[in-house]
Amino acid sequence: MKRLPGQNPARGLTRSLTRSLTLTTGCLLAGAVGLLALVSLFWLPYASDDTSGGRLAAPGDGHLLGTDKLGRDLLTQLMTGSRIAVQAGLGSVLIAATVGVTLGVLAAFAQGWLDDTLSVLLDILIAFPTLLLAMLIVAARSATLESAVLAIGLAQSAVVGRLVRVLVKRVLAQDFITASRTSGTSWPRIVAGHILPNIWPTLVVNLALQFGLAVLAEAGLSYLGLGAPPPNASWGRMLQEAQATFTTAPAGALAPGILLVLLVIGVNLIADGLRDTLDPAARRRRA
């Protein structure tokens, strides 16, 4: 590829370095939590219902981070919590992407009353508090991780759907869509071949941000007891349980709090890095 005149090679280098720095830092932070989650699938220091450690034991001496008020190992709970956090993020984003993209594309293509109906539906879903939605779903089913993920995913699919609708409308207005229709290309082919690739960069950045929000939302819901039931430790419930003993044993609240922050910052940095790498305008400038 030839370099455009007037482009400073040194500036391009710094830019690609900072870009990769953002991405790399993000991947390291989120990856560390991801690794904890992965390990927890195969190995845990103690069983999650093992209360043999004695109440509120100090860090060290068989329990790296100490124990909680019921005598459970804190590291074990943290690891289980990271698994649940990653699951919550992935699950919610998967629901949000599937439902959101489908609704958004439909809304963008719909005309007249259907367009209005879908838009109003999305607006209502966005205005609807996630907490209330979660309570309704928990009431209908039971307090499980799945219920929480379903609530968060549905709430987010409205946000994703509205974004997708606007993005698709913008692509639809372009001449190359008309040109493609002129060539007799069918709508499904146009959606798969032209529209989705063109909205992909913006969409993927948004989904990365939604992942971070979903992790936070899950922590919030399990803090309120609307998430994964015991003995599965979620960071939100760990925070809630450590609240009463915070002054005497702060590790129980600090540890999940710090991991939560690390994961969300990591995912947001990834989103930032992706935005710079995937943005077609930025790519054009680099070409």
Add this chain to the structure above:
Amino acid sequence: MTILDIRDLTIRTAGGRVLVDGLSLSLAPGQRLGLIGESGSGKSLTSLAVLGLLPEGMAASGSVELAGTQVVGASERRLAKVRGRDAAIVFQEPLTALDPLMRAGRQIAEPLRRRGLSGTELRRAVLAALERVLLPEPERIARAFPHEMSGGQRQRVALAMALACEPKLLIADEPTTALDVTVQAELLDLLDALVREREMAVLFVSHDLAVVAKVADRVLVLKDGRAVEEGDVRDIVTAPREPYTRALVASARQLESALDRRSGR
């Protein structure tokens, strides 16, 4: 026999504003008609209406018969058969007429694939299409993204895409307006040669009388959605009857004479 027969075409917005008012024109195979008028005169809308591609919220009435198919009020399915096969469009802005995220080769393959080509046959047809519009290094262009090409190259790719369908009618909607003057002349010559070779009918939309005079045999002058005057290019240029046409010709001549004056004559 006619390729395109437009009778009393009227295009309205959803709010009832009339954008094209009772336009009639017809084109025989191999004939080249220039549609000329200032921006907002309805010329681009007319060319979109020929393929049933009017933007959302606009409605056409009257009759548009394209190679024997009534386009006004036709179903999408019926239109899909007509599009590309009977008529294809080259747009004004080559940067938006090509998908920025798709390699040129794949975009040209789109209409070809519809004709049942695949594999090496398709590849060969794509390269042939690029060679036909006189693009150097067709292999490289086929792999290039639109932003890696020059404006002239992009417009050639767009032209190759339109011609790949082997349409009976080529609609060129200000195809050279976004290009600089030297590239403009080259592209017009190319278009002229390709169309002559295939005996294709052309509907050439432009605001530039000089450009239309180069390509078209006949001219239809549009103003505010209404046909003002129609006739042979030579007649229109030498003896315009309507005041609006006279003004158009006069301003084109004024530009040209400025060039003459500056060259020291």
